[in-house]
Amino acid sequence: MELYKGRPENPDGRLPREVRTYDYLDGLGIDYERTDHEPANNMEACNKIDAVLGVLICKNLFLCNRQKTNFYLLMMPGDKKFKTKELSSQINSARLSFAEPEDMLKYLDIEPGAVSIMGLMNDKNHAVQLLIDEDVLKDEYLGCHPCVCTSSLKMKTKDVIEKFLPATGHNFTTVHLVGED
Numbered sequence: 001m002e003l004y005k006g007r008p009e010n011p012d013g014r015l016p017r018e019v020r021t022y023d024y025l026d027g028l029g030i031d032y033e034r035t036d037h038e039p040a041n042n043m044e045a046c047n048k049i050d051a052v053l054g055v056l057i058c059k060n061l062f063l064c065n066r067q068k069t070n071f072y073l074l075m076m077p078g079d080k081k082f083k084t085k086e087l088s089s090q091i092n093s094a095r096l097s098f099a100e101p102e103d104m105l106k107y108l109d110i111e112p113g114a115v116s117i118m119g120l121m122n123d124k125n126h127a128v129q130l131l132i133d134e135d136v137l138k139d140e141y142l143g144c145h146p147c148v149c150t151s152s153l154k155m156k157t158k159d160v161i162e163k164f165l166p167a168t169g170h171n172f173t174t175v176h177l178v179g180e181d
Contacts, residue, residue, distance in 0.1 A: 057143035
């Protein structure tokens with residue numbers, strides 16, 4: 001794996017959703033570094049990607065309530081454990097579960113394994129509520145996928161919060177997740 005500055009020189013063979021992500025970031029003037037890789041199917045592969053980027057990739061979970069009337073994108077440190085009960089009480093939404101792949105595609109134009117805050121650029125109706133663990137906000141940089149699981153990005157957290165999110169029209173709620181047993 002190599003670290004590159006910005007978008008791929010040649011978009012051939014890349015999915016349109018990935019190219020749209022680079023177009024969106026470039027249009028906002030957000031600098032980012034990128035590495036291309038095989039889909040990460042285990043923590044060892046994730047750790048290698050993190051090492052190349054020099055950042056801990058965020059764990060991104062796409063969740064919904066039981067009625068499927070509220071959808072949430074949760075960003076949390078990759079090394080924290082997720083506990084539904086811990087989050088449910090903070091957002092007043094009982095019975096949270098993982099949303100279906102069809103909903104992921106419908107709202108974020110993302111498939112399982114590639115869930116990312118970048119998908120919010122595709123949520124024109126603002127159906128998804130963004131939740132960010134406070135520890136993600138403490139880091140200078142964050143890592144995420146460009147709407148595909150075969151590349152990963154590193155960018156300044158400040159740029160995501162102050163440039164990307166306002167451009168998408170999304171706000172976020174800060175949550176506190178302990179993530180311990």
